[in-house]
Amino acid sequence: MTIYKRGTHEYYTSIPTLQSEVRRSNTGLKQAYRGEKREAMARSSLHAWATLALLGLLLSTGALAEDILFNGETLNTGEFLESGPYRFIMQTDCNLVLYVNRTRALWASGTNGRGSNCRATLQNNGNLVVVSGSDIIWSSNSSRGSNSYRLIVQSDGNVVIYGGALWATNTREAMARSSLREWATLALLGLLLATGAVAEDILFNGETLNAGEFLENGPYRFIMQTDCNLVLYVNRTRALWASGTNGRGSNCRATLQNNGNLVVVSGSDIIWSSNRPRGSNSYRLIVQSDGNVVIYGGALWATNTVQNRKRRL
Numbered sequence: 001m002t003i004y005k006r007g008t009h010e011y012y013t014s015i016p017t018l019q020s021e022v023r024r025s026n027t028g029l030k031q032a033y034r035g036e037k038r039e040a041m042a043r044s045s046l047h048a049w050a051t052l053a054l055l056g057l058l059l060s061t062g063a064l065a066e067d068i069l070f071n072g073e074t075l076n077t078g079e080f081l082e083s084g085p086y087r088f089i090m091q092t093d094c095n096l097v098l099y100v101n102r103t104r105a106l107w108a109s110g111t112n113g114r115g116s117n118c119r120a121t122l123q124n125n126g127n128l129v130v131v132s133g134s135d136i137i138w139s140s141n142s143s144r145g146s147n148s149y150r151l152i153v154q155s156d157g158n159v160v161i162y163g164g165a166l167w168a169t170n171t172r173e174a175m176a177r178s179s180l181r182e183w184a185t186l187a188l189l190g191l192l193l194a195t196g197a198v199a200e201d202i203l204f205n206g207e208t209l210n211a212g213e214f215l216e217n218g219p220y221r222f223i224m225q226t227d228c229n230l231v232l233y234v235n236r237t238r239a240l241w242a243s244g245t246n247g248r249g250s251n252c253r254a255t256l257q258n259n260g261n262l263v264v265v266s267g268s269d270i271i272w273s274s275n276r277p278r279g280s281n282s283y284r285l286i287v288q289s290d291g292n293v294v295i296y297g298g299a300l301w302a303t304n305t306v307q308n309r310k311r312r313l
Ligand SMILES: *[C@@H]1O[C@H](CO)[C@@H](O)[C@H](O)[C@H]1NC(C)=O
Pocket: 049, 085, 100, 101, 104, 307
């Protein structure tokens, strides 16, 4: 893998070389970029340790950890999802465990020793199961109708299954998730080196993107522009979707309301709405790695392990 390192105009041809170079020059890099305008920082100031931990992970494995499991997807033995310090792993002993800082277990399925080559699958009915051979040895018992479901390892330490897509930009691109990984790793690595920040890709209900703020996942950026248009870009240049509200207000902000409705507001006027209000519940707008922006509603199941309600914004 070839990685272009900003600032020095040197190319590194292997991860180990880059790892040692970055470790040595990390302080210098930070200083070098301190003067830059950091658009991303307002929205995404991860704690320094998390940035370093993620940077270390990227450099040591060349892989970007996912924090979302789509329905139909499986965590095989030894595989995990990760968000900041939270790791949700299908262990080789058949226990499905949520760790913080890789040491302290916050939640476990309690199925250790009850099977072999176990895997955890989020079924198309929203049910999370741990399976050994053809035996289901643990289930979240959260099955519903066939729909779009997402299991998310959240930055607050809670692992939640969300179900039923309420609204989407319908901009899903044909990119396979696995093939996106390497590209996203490079993009994120570049971002980390340039700004020391990792962008958020999820908006919780009750949260707002103010003018100029954005969510980002790999090449996809969902931004509340200062011209009042809410736009989804790929590679920062090509618009895939827009609310079409440019010039229709000032200091506009996009808020995911507690009823699951996404609104663009100028002053006290709602100038655009996703128009899918439901009952008060937990909703998440997610900029997905497949290029689709989706609002998911109604938590079906959770580990109930919230550690910190404060967002890392
Ligand atoms: C994880 O480790 C970090 C850094 O040592 C510490 O600040 C944080 O409190 C730890 N989190 C938990 C939940 O133990």
